[in-house]
């Protein structure tokens with residue numbers, strides 16, 4: 001038996017993953033335990049959790065693998081500084097202490113994190129090898145092209161290669177500072193959102209705008225080649241030498257300064273978002289077509305932060321040359337921990353690989369679960385009132401009824417998801433047909449006014465009845481149009497509405513999950529990989545005829561997704577959520593004793 005621990009840390013989204021004889025036993029992001037979003041510190045809690053899940057001590061590990069090569073990254077930092085000196089002195093000086101303290105002495109940090117009990121080998125994979133391994137090894141394919149699209153690792157920002165059997169091989173790369181991820185982040189910054197987490201908002205904003213700046217981006221900011229390789233004009237960017245993403249020349253080119261965060265979003269930001277989204281899709285398509293020409297393979301695997309751009313992914317699937325695609329759900333740096341561990345097993349140790357029909361990620365339900373006795377002990381301690389259901393069917397029937405009555409419900413069941421999306425193990429759910437659901441969930445629970453609709457979870461076997469797609473999308477990484485026969489046209493009055501007001505116009509018979517352009521970020525729910533969640537949606541369908549429910553992550557704005565029953569109960573109590581499911585226990589808000597501290601709770605999370 002060989003057990004390998006993979007670690008990613010010190011950039012953003014630290015995580016740990018444990019692989020035993022090629023099987024993924026556990027994986028989790030540090031933020032869920034520390035409650036600090038995108039926590040980049042050494043993933044101590046995640047490591048401890050993984051070891052506990054496998055029931056071993058650090059001494060029993062056979063190998064530990066870190067997801068990138070710190071020395072190469074340091075070299076990039078140093079060379080970038082020298083190339084732009086003395087311009088980047090301030091950002092360089094700010095980066096140095098962390099490097100000296102932790103990153104350059106990684107083996108020491110890892111020893112400490114393993115409680116000085118581990119004496120085996122420590123491997124370092126390259127950043128993009130880790131992403132590529134995370135994309136291919138868990139995929140259902142024997143052979144596939146691999147594309148990683150990212151901000152930056154050591155030097156590479158975009159790579160492509162081939163996975164076959166138990167090997168991945170990177171063939172070509174685009175190097176820093178030319179980066180699709182950083183281009184997107186530059187516009188995230190410029191439109192007033194937070195880099196490395198607000199990219200999703202830019203994507204959500206894009207359908208409201210016109211891509212009127214796309215040509216300007218292509219002519220001034222970048223030189224894009226037919227094969228998808230590109231060069232970014234550093235004249236307009238500041239990330240090599242400063243502390244911001246863009247500079248004064250950029251402002252001048254796009255006609256004004258960056259939007260202040262939390263100020264009103266205007267048509268201009270919407271047009272900027274539409275423009276960078278269009279360019280990103282164009283670059284993605286060119287790369288994908290080129291890689292298809294070069295590899296002549298049927299299947300494609302994707303990872304890296306840009307692979308979370310599910311609008312782009314949906315286009316690749318619909319309009320691209322590959323027959324099938326698989327995307328690592330933890331596509332960002334957290335997934336590097338998993339990739340590093342799998343790389344060590346297959347490629348370093350040369351162990352065979354048997355692809356599984358769906359995939360080997362098991363729905364990405366790879367985090368901690370909590371027993372009913374643990375849950376009851378906690379609920380009793382805080383004096384909560386709850387009903388325990390003897391069987392799951394009965395619970396699901398009751399929850400379906402609550403949903404139909406318009407209730408917003410917190411749902412914690414089974415192992416926590418690995419990756420940024422909630423997939424029905426730590427979700428807030430509701431009725432997608434309800435015209436008020438979108439606004440209700442946003443204001444009562446999320447404390448945000450959002451221009452993004454929520455995502456639908458749909459029974460896998462019914463997905464084609466609602467959406468223009470008929471394939472697996474278990475990780476909510478593909479956007480597909482709502483079927484035409486379910487759409488509702490906007491009238492002339494409604495067409496004149498601006499921004500978020502448009503979102504309140506009903507666009508289909510499942511309005512809570514339909515975007516203004518009729519798109520939806522679909523999660524297909526499979527009976528095999530997510531039996532409890534499947535059963536719940538089935539119960540809702542039996543009651544209402546609708547096999548779709550609303551699924552949003554179980555958290556408030558700025559908060560990492562809940563992990564424990566304690567986290568879930570607090571989030572339930574401090575918001576206007578109306579019911580809470582913890583395994584087979586159901587709490588109704590009206591029955592609960594009051595709990596003080598709501599104000600403080602909301603304040604502890606920084607807005608993202």
Ligand SMILES: [Fe+2]
Pocket residue numbers: 127131150151152153304305332333
């Ligand atoms: Fe990365």
